[in-house]
Amino acid sequence: xxxxxxxxxxxxxxxxxxxxxxxxxxxxxxxxxxxxxxxxxxxxxxxxxxxxxxxxxxxxxxxxxxxxxxxxxxxxxxxxxxxxxxxxxxxxxxxxxxxxxxxxxxxxxxxxxxxxxxxxxxxxxxxxxxxxxxxxxxxxxxxxxxxxxxxxxxxxxxxxxxxxxxxxxxxxxxxxxxxxxxxxxxxxxxxxxxxxxxxxxxxxxxxxxxxxxxxxxxxxxxxxxxxxxxxxxxxxxxxxxxxxxxxxxxxxxxxxxxxxxxxxxxxxxxxxxxxxxxxxxxxxxxxxxxxxxxxxxxxxxxxxxxxxxxxxxxxxxxxxxxxxxxxxxx
Amino acid sequence: xxxxxxxxxxxxxxxxxxxxxxxxxxxxxxxxxxxxxxxxxxxxxxxxxxxxxxxxxxxxxxxxxxxxxxxxxxxxxxxxxxxxxxxxxxxxxxxxxxxxxxxxxxxxxxxxxxxxxxxxxxxxxxxxxxxxxxxxxxxxxxxxxxxxxxxxxxxxxxxxxxxxxxxxxxxxxxxxxxxxxxxxxxxxxxxxxxxxxxxxxxxxxxxxxxxxxxxxxxxxxxxxxxxxxxxxxxxxxxxxxxxxxxxxxxxxxxxxxxxxxxxxxxxxxxxxxxxxxxxxxxxxxxxxxxxxxxxxxxxxxxxxxxxxxxxxxxxxxxxxxxxxxxxxxx
DNA sequence: CTGAAAGCGCTAACAA
DNA sequence: TTGTTAGCGCTTTCAG
Numbered sequence: 001x002x003x004x005x006x007x008x009x010x011x012x013x014x015x016x017x018x019x020x021x022x023x024x025x026x027x028x029x030x031x032x033x034x035x036x037x038x039x040x041x042x043x044x045x046x047x048x049x050x051x052x053x054x055x056x057x058x059x060x061x062x063x064x065x066x067x068x069x070x071x072x073x074x075x076x077x078x079x080x081x082x083x084x085x086x087x088x089x090x091x092x093x094x095x096x097x098x099x100x101x102x103x104x105x106x107x108x109x110x111x112x113x114x115x116x117x118x119x120x121x122x123x124x125x126x127x128x129x130x131x132x133x134x135x136x137x138x139x140x141x142x143x144x145x146x147x148x149x150x151x152x153x154x155x156x157x158x159x160x161x162x163x164x165x166x167x168x169x170x171x172x173x174x175x176x177x178x179x180x181x182x183x184x185x186x187x188x189x190x191x192x193x194x195x196x197x198x199x200x201x202x203x204x205x206x207x208x209x210x211x212x213x214x215x216x217x218x219x220x221x222x223x224x225x226x227x228x229x230x231x232x233x234x235x236x237x238x239x240x241x242x243x244x245x246x247x248x249x250x251x252x253x254x255x256x257x258x259x260x261x262x263x264x265x266x267x268x269x270x271x272x273x274x275x276x277x278x279x280x281x282x283x284x285x286x287x288x289x290x291x292x293x294x295x296x297x298x299x300x301x302x303x304x305x306x307x308x309x310x311x312x313x314x315x316x317x318x319x320x321x322x323x324x325x326x327x328x329x330x
Numbered sequence: 331x332x333x334x335x336x337x338x339x340x341x342x343x344x345x346x347x348x349x350x351x352x353x354x355x356x357x358x359x360x361x362x363x364x365x366x367x368x369x370x371x372x373x374x375x376x377x378x379x380x381x382x383x384x385x386x387x388x389x390x391x392x393x394x395x396x397x398x399x400x401x402x403x404x405x406x407x408x409x410x411x412x413x414x415x416x417x418x419x420x421x422x423x424x425x426x427x428x429x430x431x432x433x434x435x436x437x438x439x440x441x442x443x444x445x446x447x448x449x450x451x452x453x454x455x456x457x458x459x460x461x462x463x464x465x466x467x468x469x470x471x472x473x474x475x476x477x478x479x480x481x482x483x484x485x486x487x488x489x490x491x492x493x494x495x496x497x498x499x500x501x502x503x504x505x506x507x508x509x510x511x512x513x514x515x516x517x518x519x520x521x522x523x524x525x526x527x528x529x530x531x532x533x534x535x536x537x538x539x540x541x542x543x544x545x546x547x548x549x550x551x552x553x554x555x556x557x558x559x560x561x562x563x564x565x566x567x568x569x570x571x572x573x574x575x576x577x578x579x580x581x582x583x584x585x586x587x588x589x590x591x592x593x594x595x596x597x598x599x600x601x602x603x604x605x606x607x608x609x610x611x612x613x614x615x616x617x618x619x620x621x622x623x624x625x626x627x628x629x630x631x632x633x634x635x636x637x638x639x640x641x642x643x644x645x646x647x648x649x650x651x652x653x654x655x656x657x658x659x660x
Numbered sequence: 661c662t663g664a665a666a667g668c669g670c671t672a673a674c675a676a
Numbered sequence: 677t678t679g680t681t682a683g684c685g686c687t688t689t690c691a692g
Contacts, residue, residue, distance in 0.1 A: 048381035
């Protein structure tokens with residue numbers, strides 16, 4: 001059933017029906033008639049047709065690298081909370097860390113499919129930049145900082161710095177690092193830089209073989225820890241760029257009966273839900289993921305209302321949560 | 331830019347452009363012209379306008395109770411994998427366990443917004459049923475079994491039964507239960523029934539005060555364990571309806587220096603990623619969440635191709651993973 | 661294989 | 677306030 005059939009059924013004009021669903025510039029009498037006919041027929045207007053005319057889809061595109069990650073789902077939770085309250089729905093694209101999917105979804109979102117985009121990015125290439133510059137709708141980048149765009153990001157460098165500093169302040173002398181792909185500026189590069197700064201500040205140097213790059217998984221953390229502890233000289237603290245990596249590393253340490261924190265301290269980033277139930281509870285830098293989602297969504301809403309020429313970068317701070325894995329006397 | 335402007339720019343007719351993006355019943359010459367103009371102008375057709383005519387949105391509605399849950403995100407991962415490969419996008423509604431949001435999103439999806447719906451349901455009311463029966467597009471229910479609908483679900487009863495049986499076979503005599511809201515048939519009722527069956531089969535009875543209903547969180551598991559262990563007579567095994575509940579319970583046990591598995595065995599459901607890194611690794615019934623998503627998506631695709639009158643229920647089996655928390659000699 | 665033209669279902673400008 | 681009507685941008689006959 002379409003609007004004119006329905007209008008006939010309700011005994012009103014087409015525009016009365018349209019007004020009923022929009023501004024409501026309508027007499028009570030007709031409102032009533034329409035309401036009754038609605039009950040009878042179960043008619044619902046077509047969103048697509050509406051979108052053609054009004055150029056509003058009430059849809060927000062969200063691009064994310066994976067779904068089953070605690071940090072990402074927390075961000076998405078925040079986004080969904082704010083946007084849902086404003087009557088927007090989320091069009092989710094899970095790129096599965098596939099670069100091409102990322103590009104194609106940016107393409108997709110140019111096709112008048114959504115009113116705005118939130119992009120949980122990890123790595124930017126030139127193609128990303130070129131595509132982003134062509135977007136005719138507001139885009140907010142969450143989790144990374146990209147010059148010339150509106151971003152919500154974390155203080156990754158600071159979080160890594162403080163976490164590492166904590167371990168060094170407890171007397172560690174042979175720090176090791178299990179990080180992420182440095183092309184990922186936030187989780188890879190910045191956290192590496194924070195680690196380096198703390199080490200340098202403590203007047204120490206890092207043995208290059210004490211630096212490993214892992215994937216974002218427990219399995220990878222396990223493997224890298226195995227390598228780190230295969231040398232005669234062992235690290236006495238390990239900074240891990242994510243809690244998943246840290247948990248995997250700790251799994252290996254337990255298998256090898258290497259004691260945490262007595263033999264080696266471990267620090268992570270993210271403050272995952274499981275941290276406090278690990279066999280030794282994990283110290284971690286809490287990042288405000290959900291808040292990042294909330295703020296990103298708010299920023300997008302404000303951009304959609306009136307797009308500003310000034311780009312804003314919102315950096316959220318961190319909080320060091322000390323738990324068992326660094327519980328040593330200095 | 332719209333199709334006719336673009337057609338003029340490309341020096342072809344409007345229908346040639348339309349055909350280019352659809353069936354491609356077109357001469358090479360014009361294809362080439364269009365391709366070039368595409369490069370020049372960056373034109374993209376409007377999805378909404380296309381949807382009005384063709385009645386196809388290439389969008390699938392996914393209704394879920396929350397995002398930040400490992401089980402749910404695994405299901406969604408599976409859905410996204412299958413549907414993404416077929417060129418569908420996901421329109422995600424996070425109901426945040428809010429009954430009204432669930433209803434309103436079903437309403438929303440009736441409005442020609444999506445081509446099909448996957449509903450990760452927890453509790454069904456009459457209103458749900460009435461709304462579901464009015465849907466004019468295929469709906470697949472994942473995680474629950476609802477008569478008269480196409481469903482993909484787990485053998486929740488069996489999983490709970492086997493997990494409980496495992497603990498009883500190791501000599502436990504005072505079983506306890508921390509479950510979920512029984513209105514949630516799968517996670518609440520069925521898992522409770524499985525627990526009961528195993529207990530009965532072992533010739534035991536459960537003290538009613540040894541049965542608690544928790545929320546789906548560690549915090550809640552912690553609280554319920556506290557109550558369970560507040561009596562003089564303590565349980566010697568606890569079946570938890572989810573791993574999160576189990577992890578929370580174990581947190582309490584550790585605080586109280588109650589030993590797992592020596593003093594009490596713990597069994598969970600879901601085989602969460604963190605299970606093996608807990609301070610005592612957690613035995614759990616693995617449920618095939620991602621597979622459920624994959625199968626649900628496939629079922630939806632087949633329903634969208636040609637809707638069948640016969641409703642199918644696909645029940646996925648489970649797998650008991652024995653770990654430290656039940657590692658006792660019988 | 662092609663282009664003109666008639667819609668798809670809705671919104672919004674317009675005249676009443 | 678109302679109803680009529682001309683589009684929105686695209687697809688899809690239909691006649692060539």
